[in-house]
Amino acid sequence: MGTSPGRREESAIHPGSSRHRDPVRVEVRSLSKSFGAVRAVSDLSFTVEPGAVTGFLGPNGAGKTTTLRMVLGLERPDTGTATFDGVAYPDLPSPVRRVGAVLETAFHPARSGRNHLRVYCRAAGLPVTRADEVLAQVGLADAGRRRAGGYSLGMRQRLALATALLGDPAVLVLDEPANGLDPEGIHWLRGFLRHLAHDEGRTVLVSSHLLAEMEQTADRVVIVGAGRLVREGSLAELRSGAQGSGAVLVRSPEAGRLAEVLGAAGFAVAPSEDGRVTVTGTTPDAVGAQAFRAGVELHELRAETSGLEELYFRLTAGQEQYAAPQGATR
CATH class of the missing domain: 3.40.50.300 (P-loop containing nucleotide triphosphate hydrolases)
Known part of the structure; x- marks a missing residue:
């Protein structure tokens, strides 16, 4: 059948x-x-x-x-x-x-x-x-x-x-x-x-x-x-593609000296009052190498990880069809 x-x-x-x-x-x-x-x-x-x-x-x-x-x-x-x-x-x-x-x-x-x-x-x-x-x-x-x-x-x-x-x-x-x-x-x-x-x-x-x-x-x-x-x-x-505009977060008991060392090496640095230094346009390896050469003690060294939302807004900035004015709250 x-x-x-x-x-x-x-x-x-x-x-x-x-x-x-x-x-x-x-x-x-x-x-x-x-x-x-x-x-x-x-x-x-x-x-x-x-x-x-x-x-x-x-x-x-x-x-x-x-x-x-x-x-x-x-x-x-x-x-x-x-x-x-x-x-x-x-x-x-x-x-x-x-x-x-x-x-x-x-x-x-x-x-x-x-x-x-x-x-x-x-x-x-x-x-x-x-x-x-x-x-x-x-x-x-x-x-x-x-x-x-x-x-x-x-x-x-x-x-x-x-x-x-x-x-x-x-x-x-x-x-x-x-x-x-x-x-x-x-x-x-x-x-x-x-x-x-x-x-x-x-x-x-x-x-x-x-x-x-x-x-x-x-x-x-x-x-x-x-x-x-x-x-x-x-x-x-x-x-990885956005790494050039990423940041490295580093913490040291010698934050002021670390900022001077990194600044002298040509890095863009932004020290904060809590002992952290934000370094942009580089990698943790490069920051760690500079600190090691200068004998600066580090307590924390890491890349700032970008989430999808941050990457999305960074990549699509200026391409919105309807964008609120800067500083608008509602």
Whole structure:
């Protein structure tokens, strides 16, 4: 007896299987897009690697949403390409099984979350059993039969993520998935996305304004400003690239003498009353070597570590679409 189409579809979709674990690389090359006289994206290139969570960051008006829409074939670029292992989204043979995306949340308020997903299953040729599977994945199993119109914003975000997971895709493209989640939900999302990337080998691209959360979630970041690439790489690579404007903190019982020694060696120093000296534009090794030669005793010597938020504001300074005046309090 032959296998029915429905049974073939069901056997092809199995969470945790290795079907989609073949790594898929997303490559954006020289993307540009204008809307009239407004240049939204300009010659933008970056790569999203499999097995990692990549944060997509930038000020309002930086071109993030336009870029994601071009990646997903919803906007036609003026120039450039966006591909999944060399294939543009419109040319993928089965896009829903290759790429899952959430750019906005939209549900019929009278339809249950489960039925919302079942409609998408039928439209995409997926077994309707996937609806219950993905509801369980995102923690909505008990709420699946409730009307989506009664869902909180956080629950709607989870339902949108469940919709993206229906085809068990190798790639996830998510725009602000943490909006509306409470702290527990944000903690869950962080672990869930890292599990999808690290344990299941998926390629995860996440746009977010939650910089502190991205610092804990993302393996790599792509920062854009005014439609152009500002920087991409791991946080360690970004910190290394910003090292020239970093600082070294050193503490000594001879802080005054240490400041003189370092100043004479050409370093920019700023002593403080608590016995600490801040040295900019150098490394701990260089500071330690100068102190050793001068016989100055040190009690503390360390590089000042820049967090993602500090790096972000340093790299995107002056590229905000709406910036408050300096010194504004509200």
